[in-house]
Amino acid sequence: MEGLNIHPEVAELYPELLEIRRGFHKNPELLFELPKTSAFIIEYLQSLNIEVHTEVGKIGVVGVIRGEGPCILLRADMDALPIEELKESDYKSSNPGAMHACGHDAHMAMLLVAAKVISRHRDKVKGSIKFMFQPAEEGGHGARFMRDDPLYPILDSEPRVDEVYAIHVEPQMKSGDFFCSDKFSSSCCDDFSIEIHGKGGHGSAPFLCIDPVVIASELVLALQTIVPRNINTKYQSVISVCSIKAGETYNAIPDSCILLGTIRTYEKEVREQIIQRATEICEGLGIANNTKITFKIDPGYGAIINDPKCIEKSVDTFKKVSPNAVRYMGYPMYGEDFSYLTDVRPGCFIGLGCNPGERGAVLHSPNFNIDERAMMIGSSWFIQLINDQLCSNEDLI
Ligand SMILES: [Zn+2]
Numbered sequence: 001m002e003g004l005n006i007h008p009e010v011a012e013l014y015p016e017l018l019e020i021r022r023g024f025h026k027n028p029e030l031l032f033e034l035p036k037t038s039a040f041i042i043e044y045l046q047s048l049n050i051e052v053h054t055e056v057g058k059i060g061v062v063g064v065i066r067g068e069g070p071c072i073l074l075r076a077d078m079d080a081l082p083i084e085e086l087k088e089s090d091y092k093s094s095n096p097g098a099m100h101a102c103g104h105d106a107h108m109a110m111l112l113v114a115a116k117v118i119s120r121h122r123d124k125v126k127g128s129i130k131f132m133f134q135p136a137e138e139g140g141h142g143a144r145f146m147r148d149d150p151l152y153p154i155l156d157s158e159p160r161v162d163e164v165y166a167i168h169v170e171p172q173m174k175s176g177d178f179f180c181s182d183k184f185s186s187s188c189c190d191d192f193s194i195e196i197h198g199k200g201g202h203g204s205a206p207f208l209c210i211d212p213v214v215i216a217s218e219l220v221l222a223l224q225t226i227v228p229r230n231i232n233t234k235y236q237s238v239i240s241v242c243s244i245k246a247g248e249t250y251n252a253i254p255d256s257c258i259l260l261g262t263i264r265t266y267e268k269e270v271r272e273q274i275i276q277r278a279t280e281i282c283e284g285l286g287i288a289n290n291t292k293i294t295f296k297i298d299p300g301y302g303a304i305i306n307d308p309k310c311i312e313k314s315v316d317t318f319k320k321v322s323p324n325a326v327r328y329m330g331y332p333m334y335g336e337d338f339s340y341l342t343d344v345r346p347g348c349f350i351g352l353g354c355n356p357g358e359r360g361a362v363l364h365s366p367n368f369n370i371d372e373r374a375m376m377i378g379s380s381w382f383i384q385l386i387n388d389q390l391c392s393n394e395d396l397i
């Protein structure tokens, strides 16, 4: 943590940053059910005399600082995961079956403290800022609900947003380092389900049945040929069958078999090609086995595509806060609904190194943890973004 340029007011507010993060950590809430979390954020922003919009995208919160000039949106997510926390601490989850295992508690704390510092100096800001606190990042499309809210569409309502930025904790990298991809910051995630309509019967008489277990076995292997044999090797993609359910006992061939899985891609064409091949394989294998196989896709989040100019700004700004930072690149295979914003506005999504030096402290683990000091880097990055883009050199926050 040496050699960093933490904003002095953030350093002073470190106890508050900790208290806010730990408060959220102790009281995790899921998807759109965020009464305590959103109430805390509303009250905090109001105490800063920031204009607040509530119930955006069901329960999202937006703080607005208005000024003449461009408008920048800074985003944090509010929801936790349906995971039982194993890690012991005096701020361990008090809500059984829910845990902030993806660091959204830290995201909220970093953005709130940044809002506090920026709001103290709002007269210096030549432009507008929207502080976005979204629900349901973990699978609920919360960002889309806020983007498409008919009463307050977060990007298009005045002041209209020009650029969007977000930061996500990355406990695999050490504090001070960061991740910033040169293009994709997350993948396109589609879930699928397949139903094989077989014909059940006695396990000793398979010739009288259409055995969905044998068909499922063929199908899993056939699906695995799509990526290596149909997709151009210059593209990264994955198709995984993660669940197979059929039958109850050892001597009865079941009537049907259900398979569940996920497809991860970056480019639209690759996504379409994999879905088309999977559909064809299901149809073909159905015909070959004299039965029907239905393939259903449940479209998930698109890939975040970082804007080249916003990447440059994000990297420059991060290096001002952490001059010795190592920048990690590459295309992650996880999903993130910040893509609903980068689909329609230039933006950038970066990862904040925060390795706590503990085994198993990875994202979505019941032992998830972070080096909390790294939150000072995240808050300072938000402030530095505003300094670099909305403040003149003589008038910095
Ligand atoms: Zn997550």
Ligand SMILES: [Zn+2]
Binding pocket: 102, 103, 104, 137, 168
């Ligand atoms: Zn997350």
